[in-house]
Amino acid sequence: MIFCFSGTGNTKRVAGLLAGLLGDSVVMVGAKDQRMSYDIGADERVVWMFPVHSWGVPPVMRRFMRHVELRGEVADVKHYMVCTCGDDTGLTHEMWRKEMRRRGWRGVAAHSVTMPNTYVLLPGFDVDTADVETGKLQAMSERVRRVARAIKCASPIDDVLKGKCAWLKTRVVYPLFMRYMMSPKPLHATGECVGCGGCAKVCPLSNIEMVDGRPCWGDNCAMCLGCYHACTRHAVAYGSRTAKKGQYRLK
Numbered sequence: 001m002i003f004c005f006s007g008t009g010n011t012k013r014v015a016g017l018l019a020g021l022l023g024d025s026v027v028m029v030g031a032k033d034q035r036m037s038y039d040i041g042a043d044e045r046v047v048w049m050f051p052v053h054s055w056g057v058p059p060v061m062r063r064f065m066r067h068v069e070l071r072g073e074v075a076d077v078k079h080y081m082v083c084t085c086g087d088d089t090g091l092t093h094e095m096w097r098k099e100m101r102r103r104g105w106r107g108v109a110a111h112s113v114t115m116p117n118t119y120v121l122l123p124g125f126d127v128d129t130a131d132v133e134t135g136k137l138q139a140m141s142e143r144v145r146r147v148a149r150a151i152k153c154a155s156p157i158d159d160v161l162k163g164k165c166a167w168l169k170t171r172v173v174y175p176l177f178m179r180y181m182m183s184p185k186p187l188h189a190t191g192e193c194v195g196c197g198g199c200a201k202v203c204p205l206s207n208i209e210m211v212d213g214r215p216c217w218g219d220n221c222a223m224c225l226g227c228y229h230a231c232t233r234h235a236v237a238y239g240s241r242t243a244k245k246g247q248y249r250l251k
Helices: 010-022 059-067 092-103 130-152 166-180 198-202 226-230
Strands: 002-004 026-028 037-040 045-051 069-072 078-085 106-114 187-189 208-211 214-217 236-238
Touching: 002 010, 010 026, 010 045, 010 078, 010 130, 045 059, 059 092, 078 092, 092 106, 092 166, 106 130, 187 214, 198 208, 198 226, 226 236
Parallel strands: 002 026, 002 045, 037 069, 045 078, 078 106
Antiparallel strands: 187 236, 208 214
16 A cells, blocks of 8 residues: 655655555555555555655645554554655654654565655745756666665665755754744735636645635645646746746646
């Protein structure tokens, strides 16, 4: 079974490919029909998939890990992490392992898959150039096949791209980001909005409501920026920070 959270579609794409290679089913975390209790067989594996958010596990996925009920002979179930990242993961895999230990689950190995960058809210952060984006997507399929082979043979070796200053990014930047950069209040629609509702449709947490033809954001926001990237009019903005930033749409 694959538990997957995806904001812009990158992780969902990887999960679909991996599920086909492993013969596993995908459960989308955050969906309206999401359940909090699942039957797991002793010979079944669990794969946790999510995008790296500020070099750590997205809060929505951490909450799900802490509260979901896995029923059956769960002591023997093997758990794996497969995250997507634009550049590197920091110590995201260690954060995941801590959540596994918290539940008494067996975390076997962690893997990362590089995908196009989607975070645009801070200075110096933007989407990739067209060439870089194309290169990442072309390399993705072979990378997923490699991950699938490792999971099939239950390899205990972590294969993640930690990058430089991994400890600083995950242990210092991540908690600061979660405290000060997770507010959805600056999200709004500009005058270019035509009220199509596309942003509301792609929100993985159903956090956007259309009121009088305009999107309104609630407090249950993953800050995944799926709404921003999906808008064909570039009408979703985060204060003034996204005015000159690019958009990414998974093709």
